[in-house]
Amino acid sequence: MATEVLPDPPSLRTGRRERALAQMEAHDLDILVLGRQANIRYVTGAPQLWIAGTRPFGPMCVVVRATGAIYLNSTDDEGVPDEIGRDHLYGLAWNPMTLVEVLKHIDGAATARRVGTDAITPTFAALLPEAFPRAELVDGEPAMRTARRVKTADEIAAMGPALRVADRGLAAALAELRPGVSERTLAGAALEAMAAGGVSTPATQDVAWVTSREHPWRRCHGDVRAGDLVALAVGALADGYVAEVARTFQVGDPANGAARQLFGRSEALCDKMIAACRPGAPTVGLLAAYEAVGEPLPPIPVAHGLGLGFDPPVVSETLSAAGEFDRLEAGMVLAVSGYVWQEGIGGVFRRDTVHITDGGAEVLTGDPS
Known part of the structure; x- marks a missing residue:
């Protein structure tokens, strides 16, 4: 069976792009140079190659506020929306000066006053002024974070596949939960179910662990025993969007x-x-x-934003103590995490994907129990 790489639906990419351009105007950015894959997909609607680990910054996408034009680093037009013409695609290059030459010829580069980047390296901090000779280089990530923090209705709908696959993965792991099973087997069952649902990229590293009866934040190692409290946590990355769900179950006899x-x-x-x-x-x-x-309070964030990867806000005791806090808005999607522990019994971990609406919270994840 052949699988064609397609861009995101027109209404989805158009709605996101309008928000990004609005934030460029609000932050007085003439040009935005993007290197982070989630930001690139947000403005272009073109699927990006997923890889494990981090990537160094490079000018992989350029957005011009005055015209709305988008320039994309791509070796071909597979998955690239029609509105980004072939003349706005530029190829890969090992020599950064080759990329700088491309940027010089972008409409508006010579006259731009403020150019934002979503990340930077010392090399490109030195080279980008050659491409934008009259511009002040500023941090463009706040503009993208503001655009991405509140989801459009099309984005909420686009999260559906990730939500369904995450729920199925957790249910598959639960079906294998019994005394003597290993954590690796439980993780394999979840990942197999996700792959069968068309998603081979998990959004989280840990899937199953036995909670410790002796320490609130430690995990046990070894096979599952009767009476253990086992946390199952599944995250799926589907069509660029992330969904997460976690539940804890007691193994064997009904809970005492x-x-x-x-x-x-x-x-x-x-x-x-x-x-x-x-x-x-x-x-x-x-x-x-x-x-x-x-x-x-746990030593991990109790909530973080979800979308094309992780979005703001991040809610943790550490950030709160540092005076960093935010307000919730309708349209945000959060992974909300609760954890309680009792010595001699273990811990109960729960995580839900929650959509904040005008009327309150809508829990998007299901309940396999």
């Missing part, structure tokens, strides 16, 4: 009284956190949910 009480604490915490997801509410309300139910 102490374990049921722990699961009850988890439900109370997650209910408080979901209730805190409303437009205009401060992000610190998600931290306050832990305090409200008497649970200690």
Whole structure:
């Protein structure tokens, strides 16, 4: 079966592009030079090659505010939208000066006053002024973050495949959960189900682990035993968008009284956190949910934005203590994480993908239990 690489649907890429151009105007950016793959897909709608690890910055995409023109680094036009003509494509080059020569000939490069980049390296910090001789180089990432933080209706719909695949992956791992099974087998079951659903790229590294009965933040190693509390966490990257879901289950016999009480604490915490997801509410309300139910804050973010990768905001005790907090807006999508622990029993970890609407929170992930 042949698979054709297609650009994102017109309404999806147009809606995103309009937001990016609006933020370029708000941040007074004449030209935006992008190197981060999520930002490039956001403005172009062209699927990007996924690789493990990080990439060094390079001028892979250029957006001109005055005309809305987009220039894209691509060796061919497969998956490139029609509105980005072949004359606006430029090829790969090992020599950075070759790329600088390309940038020099972009309409408006010679007269641009402010040029933003979403990242930079010392090499391109020295070379880009040659391409934009009259421009001040500034940080363009805030403009892209602002554009991406609130999702369009088309983006919410585009997250559907990732949500469905993540739910299926978790359900497949749950079906294999029993005494004697290994964490690796559980992870394999989840990844196999995701691949069968058309997604071979997980969005998160860990899938299954036995929670420790001796320490709140440690994991046990070895095969699953009866009575263990096992966390299953699945993230899927489909069509560029990320969805995450996590649940914890007790293995073997039905949960005893102490374990049921722990699961009850988890439900109370997650209910408080979901209730805190409303437009205009401060992000610190998600931290306050832990305090409200008497649970200690975990050493990980309790929420982070989802979209084409990870988007703002990131909500954690560390950022809050540093005075960094935000307000939630309708249209945001968050991965909301709750964790409770009891010595001698283990921990209960839960994560949901939550869409903040005008009327409050809409939980997008299913419940395989």
